[in-house]
Amino acid sequence: MLGRAQPDAALSHAHTVFGGPMIALPPGGLRNMKWREVMDAVRRRVFAARHDRKDFGAAVVIGRELERKRITSELHDGLGQALTLIKLTIEDARIRLRGGRTLEARELLDAAVIRICEAIGDVRQICNELNPVLLERLGLVASLASLCARVDERVENLSVRFDCGVQDAEVPGNLRADIFRVAQEALTNALRHGSAKTIDVRLHCTEHGLSLAIEDDGVGFDTLCTATDPDFDGGLGLIGMKHRVEAAGGTFVVQSSVTGGTLVSAIWSV
Template sequence: MQAPPPAARQLRLRDLVDAMRKLGIAARLDETRLDNVTDARGAALAILSAHGEFLSVNRSAAALLGYANGELVGRSLLDMAPEGERASLAGQLSVDPAHDFAPITTMLTLRNGRPTLLLLHRQPIASDEAQQKPPDGQAAQLMLFEEPLAADASLAPGVHLPKAAARDRLKYLMIGQQRERQRLAAELHDGLGQALTLIKLMVEDSRMRLRRGQAEDAAQKLDATVLQIRETIGEMRQICGELRPLALDRLGLAVALSTLCRRVERSAEGLAVNFRCDVDDRDVPDYLKADIFRLAQEALNNIVKHAAATEIRLTLQRIDTGLLLTVQDNGTGYDTRPLSPEDIGSMGLGLAGMQHRVESQGGFLSIHSSDAIGTLVSASWTL
């Protein structure tokens, strides 16, 4: 991933969390959002410079636009718009989002060349320290990408979607499911399909070498084939896990979280992970299980990568109003430090995406961190 310009290097996690909360509130207040869909794996988020260049992008946004994450960094959002739409998009981007939370309706050309209507919500990532402001006074922006589920695909940019009746909402939901199937099919075809084709060719090459008596060359080729198979299996598991962690259906939420803790503990030397669950699996709504698991997974991964902790406490419990998930570590606090270019994408957008998941379901996510006490991530849902 290319390094963001200096203005983006001073972003802090608390700035991203604050921007995500404001953006989420603005998006929920927009009535057209009821007829929109984001990637099934979570919010499609990116950080753009004040001039519209991608500084960082998460996997969902990249998949929505048809790219790999690193391929979008450094590109201009305006360059992705059809030529006839660029002036309109530039005009909408010039409006200060701090004073006008109206979403941007625009056409963007996906990697496959197909123009697609998208709804863009944006929020400046502000800082309370003057030395962190860019020279031109403009801040980087957090952007949420959504697809309008309009029955009329010719809906012009800037036109709000009409309020739908109950049967129309069902129709929109079916359209969203179909788009997700198409996107998943494309990802399987372009990723796993090409990988399996490569494996087939490598095996055939090895067989030909064996027939010619080139046993050593064939063995080397087969060794490379095994590595390719392992990578393909890992990619397949990643896709499946992002859509729905299999452990939830097989083991239930409590056992799945316990297994996750043990796996994290084994992967990091000198790290103890303590897990406590006071909730029966039947008391957790099915629609929340994947979000709770992914939030715990994201928090644990961030601790291992960034916190240098020796102890983690993961707790899921009932409270008077519903459910509470907490992840506490004794490492170095990270929400007050400037994020590195790599952290912006891996940790910053990861937690921002999970915050969107939690709060779009009516929950609340909070992060408290310091060098003295480590970091506490708390998520609560009202039932």
Template sequence: MHAEPMGKSRRQCRTVAETMYANDASQVICVVTPEQAGEAVRGEAVCALQSELRRMSAQLLTIQENERRRIATDLHDGLGQSLTLIRLALENLTELLAENSFREADESMQHLKTKVQEAFGELRRVAMDLRPSTLDDLGILATLSWFFREFESACRGIKIEKHLLVQENHIPVPLKITIFRILQEAVSNIVKHAHADHIRVSLIEADGALHLTIEDNGHGFDQVGRSRFQSIEKGLGLMSMKERANHSGGTYRIESAVGQGTRIYVSWSCS
């Protein structure tokens, strides 16, 4: 079918016709105009978008619940146990003082001081994990240096190669926590799933953009089949990094192959 709009130019319009049958077996021709077809396509796109938003909302709730569970476990297993030991030490100290066992009481006091210091250390670790105070006091570069030291102390079998080639005042303040969280999640994923012994982290400013790259020499994974075979925990970690990057105005890309490690690349425009 051809349509002749106003003016000399001509354009070809396509209609869709479908043959249907009524109850009496008579044929009914249903003609769908291009406008109707376009509306149908747009309707399907809206439905797909709504479905994707519902899926992402459900995944976000899962991430939040997992994070709350992790914090609760940290408080119970770490700080909770330290406080229990302090309570027991105080009860023992009270009994020793009541018995005038001053020498034993002095030893108990020293033991109590050690436990209090351990509790403060555990509390500081949990607080730093939630939001490092150095991020506000000293900046992202000092925070990353602290993170690398803590990680290498805890995971001696994994070496981190660092390249921080950017000036502190060139990184927007809201972006600093995003960079830290993406790095934190990426390294956590590597420890849990990659079985790597070398991690390379670079944060550089080049070509009017800020570039964060995290790569490892671990097992890697099949990107084509990852949605089917990867663990839920790993999938949520990857999605969390992608969402943080997108929400902060950045671009996110991941490259991986079985036996060839994984590379996560995030960039933000400096303009």
């Protein structure tokens, strides 16, 4: 079993050259490390070197590696198991067909079709997480509208409003994926952590630039505590959003308090 010292040692070997990020992970990358240990190491490194762009960049790249690990396990544990089950069900149906038990075989095949449909849905979801297809097909504004509508429909007692004052042509191509990802993460946080009843997503061109805001009326949180507590047990969502926005020259701000409500905003001069 890996000790705590090893992920730290691995991280200290990650070299970053900013301005064309170049990260060399240790041989074997993070493959052999336990998820929890890697997350702890990343968090310690981020807190220890918050003001050092080089280490911050390394932590973000490792965060991406973690994301790949998560998707691999979704493919392996989720989709892999679903396909195995489908194969077994069809084999079972074949045996029954050979024995002349057509009714039973038909029921099994019906069940297999339902499972195949579920697996297709899983594949779509995984692909969409990797690369929002909607974004390329529909464009940013329609994709955001569709994201908001989907969350609004799927979650009971929640209202998601989308207020948009821009057209796709006004949004530089390099910012589209960033805007979509920030909105997606902030919406997820509002639901998962805030238990919000109302979420407002706003995208506008202002005198200061292109402005994105996601505001929820959920439980809120202590941003100071989250930013300074080295034992904070959260993920890399807020850090990832900040890095994304700042890497494209924007400004990222999170306002929240334990009395309730969270406002995530990003602004890019265009």
